[in-house]
Amino acid sequence: MPSEPNSRRTWTPTALPWIREDRVADMKKTTRVNHPPGVELPAGNHPLVAPIYQSVKFEFDTLEDTEQFLRGGRPGFFYSRGSNPTTRQLELLLAELQGREDCLVTASGVGAVAQTLLSLTKHGDHVLCFVETYNPTRYLIRRLLGRFGVTHTMLSIEDTTGIERALAARPARLVFFESPTNPVTKIADVAEITRLARAAGTLSVMDNTFAGFHQHGAFDVDVFVHSLTKYASGTGDVMGGAVIARAELIRSMRTDFGALGGTLDPHAAFLILRGLKTYFVRYQAQSATAALVARQLAAHAAVARVHYPGLASHPRHELAARQMQDFGSIVTFDLKGGAEASRRFAAALRLFALAASLGSTESLAITARMMGGHELNAEQQRASGITEGTIRLSIGLEDAEDLAQDIAQALEATGT
Numbered sequence: 001m002p003s004e005p006n007s008r009r010t011w012t013p014t015a016l017p018w019i020r021e022d023r024v025a026d027m028k029k030t031t032r033v034n035h036p037p038g039v040e041l042p043a044g045n046h047p048l049v050a051p052i053y054q055s056v057k058f059e060f061d062t063l064e065d066t067e068q069f070l071r072g073g074r075p076g077f078f079y080s081r082g083s084n085p086t087t088r089q090l091e092l093l094l095a096e097l098q099g100r101e102d103c104l105v106t107a108s109g110v111g112a113v114a115q116t117l118l119s120l121t122k123h124g125d126h127v128l129c130f131v132e133t134y135n136p137t138r139y140l141i142r143r144l145l146g147r148f149g150v151t152h153t154m155l156s157i158e159d160t161t162g163i164e165r166a167l168a169a170r171p172a173r174l175v176f177f178e179s180p181t182n183p184v185t186k187i188a189d190v191a192e193i194t195r196l197a198r199a200a201g202t203l204s205v206m207d208n209t210f211a212g213f214h215q216h217g218a219f220d221v222d223v224f225v226h227s228l229t230k231y232a233s234g235t236g237d238v239m240g241g242a243v244i245a246r247a248e249l250i251r252s253m254r255t256d257f258g259a260l261g262g263t264l265d266p267h268a269a270f271l272i273l274r275g276l277k278t279y280f281v282r283y284q285a286q287s288a289t290a291a292l293v294a295r296q297l298a299a300h301a302a303v304a305r306v307h308y309p310g311l312a313s314h315p316r317h318e319l320a321a322r323q324m325q326d327f328g329s330i331v332t333f334d335l336k337g338g339a340e341a342s343r344r345f346a347a348a349l350r351l352f353a354l355a356a357s358l359g360s361t362e363s364l365a366i367t368a369r370m371m372g373g374h375e376l377n378a379e380q381q382r383a384s385g386i387t388e389g390t391i392r393l394s395i396g397l398e399d400a401e402d403l404a405q406d407i408a409q410a411l412e413a414t415g416t
């Protein structure tokens, strides 16, 4: 019979294969709900987005296979605190983006910092950190590690000769630094700090959250830590952290990380993997708008000073331009009118939410009062660069003109 050219083929759904049908026999329904039918994709058939392996436990087909896995004799997954296919996919992607061999992901950025510090130090070690270091990290180094007999020296990130002197005076296990720093975007001389650390046999640990995974990878940094809560997810709806380093260092930390237990959940890993798909376009678009905002602020009479590494007026702009391709979405500025002007500015904002964090699609603002750092002495406060009139903006993905208008009217409201 000749086939009709336009006839619709009737589609018969093919039976999807059930996994382990042997378990079905004679199951009561109370049992069946705990052993639901499994669905396995036929060979040669793949989803475009990897599924979330939302399972704590994994089993092997036989007891022999299980024992072989536990002896380290075969690959696989067993318990998600140790490893999970979804979190592993995120780890492999982040290692590649940052240009290192391996990665461990954690439940938050601070989790990554804390577990890295605990894993890399022991009683009697010495650590170098900076007054511009992220507040909770400073707490971890000074207070928590201090309780376990780890001492520290705290310098200012721009004091490169101070770093050299400190490393010469006393062997240090690690130097922990950031660039650009929070909130006044000071720039660390990454080549110089890592050179000095290498020469002294000190590990360099860089919190690269502000610069992102695509920057600083070419420098001789031993360990990168990141908050995935910021640019990685990009949408401010999930928390995570990562430590990225050469394989040998990650191997040395893996057991400690598993025992400390701050593992990232597979569902959060999936959301972060989804966020990373738009990471580059977001980072670049947010950086472009941030540059416009920085220029707008620099031209306004109410503004004493703008801190943005992309501005030619930034004290280390040339160094920043050598180290970075994109200058990021954080623009910080000091209002001439001090605390009162800063209150008026913040209260007048309509589009910017008065909230912590950064790297989200929505724009955010915080005042000096919201920034912490209260435990620093007067000299350290000065070195940190924060004044009473300091405002930190995190630029989102809104229309650049809408943001400029909101900033203009809020500056107007300062009355200067």
Ligand SMILES: *Cc1c(COP(=O)(O)O)cnc(C)c1O
Residues within 6 Å of the ligand: 108, 109, 110, 111, 113, 134, 178, 182, 207, 209, 210, 226, 227, 228, 229, 230, 239, 240, 241, 357
């Ligand atoms: C936010 C942040 C962290 C901590 O990350 P969480 O995910 O909030 O725990 C660490 N370092 C820097 C530089 C950050 O901005």
